[in-house]
Amino acid sequence: MASKRQALVLQQKKGGIPPMGKQKAVAVAADAKNRRALGDIGNLVNARVVEGKIETQVNRPITRSFGAQLLANAQNAAAANKKSVTIQSDQADVKVCVKSAKKVAVKRKEKKNVEIIVISPDSNEEKKYEAGTCRKSSRKKATSLTSVLMARSKVACELSDKLKELVVDIDASDKENQLAVVDYVEDIYKYYKSVEHSCRPCDYMDSQVEINAKMRAVLVDWLIEVHHKFELMPETLYLTLYLLDLYLSTEMTPRKELQLVGVSAMLIASKYEEIWAPEVNDFICISDRTYTRELILRMEKRILDKLQWNLTVPTPYVFLVRFVKAAECDTEMKNMVFFFAELALMQYSLVSHCPSLVAAASVFAARCTIKKSPLWTETLKCHTGFSEQQLLDCTQILVNSHAAAAEGKLKVAYKKYSDEQFGAVALYPPATQMMEELTASKTVPRN
Template structure:
């Protein structure tokens, strides 16, 4: 902006010249009126009426600051200009003021949630700010004090032995067989779930009262002889358990004369060998081992009668299929594995074992074997998970197996005891049975 020229008021000259100059000054004043309207310059006059230095905004602020600092309420006069000459004062432009832009708040839009499955996240509460004074005195968060009821409840549980103990982890017994295709790790749980359902469909019933010529002692003699034949032929363990299952199921549905009881055992073992073995013994081999008590035709006729009576239902879960799984869940060594098989074969000879399902017999054999070999704990969470039985559910069957073990050395039928007294079987038959089960069984 151009500077304003201030003309002196007392101008000497003639009247005409004065009028012309006066008119020129008036015209110039009219032309410069727009500059006065801006407000950048404030023209003041002293007491004599003479023009002084225009007070700009910055100059006025400086005068006000000097008055406040010195306590002087009088404003210092500006230095007059040179007489007869105009004083040119620079005009300081006013800094542009920023206009406040009106802010309009956006209207709140209502959001409609389409999926009801989403859950709102809980707003986290901000943590309490710790002041400097609290830090200096050692600020600590206030601990939650338990109530008297909680203390009394905890003490009562501790007195009764109900304190919360860390839960025992279940061991993944199939982790080592992931790459073994024969172990069928993907289906093994489903297979044993089916076995647990199907075992009750193939269980023999209590048939001794319906057999006029057979008793429990005769059955024990037959089973003892079949175990000896099984050892001589060096057959698979599955063959022995399937043979005893076929014998019991046939006796549960049909009466057998005393003279044909051994023939029934031979026919059942012949079927089991054909089902389980790769190289099954021939009919002539059974004729020879029975000292020709029966002919080939009699053995084949008995085989046909068994299959017809059982409707060719041979694929059944025997105690052995559960033993192989439960022994694996127990993470055994060679001694324990042989002891489990020893107890389960004692159960095969005992007629009272048919009152228990095959899976319970297998689980009880593992439980008694662990107690016999002082394995702690006697029943683990892994065994409970894979067998489906608790320790209390196995007590009745476990007591029976412990008693059979205790009387095995003096029993007349010694096939099973001698078999597991050999060094290759770790001589597990000579181990002492757990006294805790024997004491409980006698009381």
């Protein structure tokens, strides 16, 4: 026994029979030869015996035709009536001939009826559509409320899109100009429109004892002349008239101090708007030394105290700049707009109107005078917020003022805009006839 063990040990050292036994060693060697790569793991299939030979089952990729074959086999097993299905190889087309198309109810655990749908190959469906064998549903499509609402909203969207196309983007050319603040300009003017009602003067002439609307017109005519002689900014003139009217609407003013209020208001507006404002001595000289330096400075302080030092307000000029841009005005049209705007400053009946309405009416009056077509565009309506009908009353006042300016006593604005420097736009014939036609079309005849 000892000799046999020694011999076995020697054979193991020389690479002979392993300690597990001869038969086990042969089996291990056979398995080692039959091992496959890791990529084949999971793809191994059971071998089946066919006529005494071992035939390995090969996995077939699931193509569209093969999937249709599998589905047809499953349906044949579940269906009561058998269907003849002819399946060719992968290279040939799959032809499915269905003798009877009956639906079979399959009972599940939830006892729900499931409809088995026969899926035919794409080629057969295409042939059916080409041959026109696909029948349309005999049911009439009922119009639902949702579809009606969607159709109406679509029409409304198309109308709004058309209006957007008609509105010109007036800020497109200023996108590179940082001073134009294109990103904020719409919000700025929305704010102006919201606060213009709270800071406008009221109708104050009934509360004044010694002054009237004609005296105010004389003062405004003189202030326009002073403004032009000093060559001040346009903003200064409009702010001056705002300070004048707001102070007169809150304070009883004697007749002898009316011009003093106007001079002090222009002094304040010049300090606020101008880079090089006129000095007090300039206003003393322009008023023919009627008032002293102390009187002017004292009135200046009274005005500021009454207004609580609030000078940042939307005047008509703020809206004029925007509306002129929306009207796409040339130089002639621009001069005509500012001519009507200065005529509006002299009209006391327009003091209580919103500055945006006065500015829009000035643009409309200018377009009527020059006979622009159309008189009012969608772009102007969008940016001003007013239609033609809303501007007719205010425009009528401006056109009548233009018609009376040539023969009136207060003609500083008329002379100023009759000069070639401003294109002599005041010499245009007034648009009285056109305003009569527009006013007649506005009135509705009574039955």
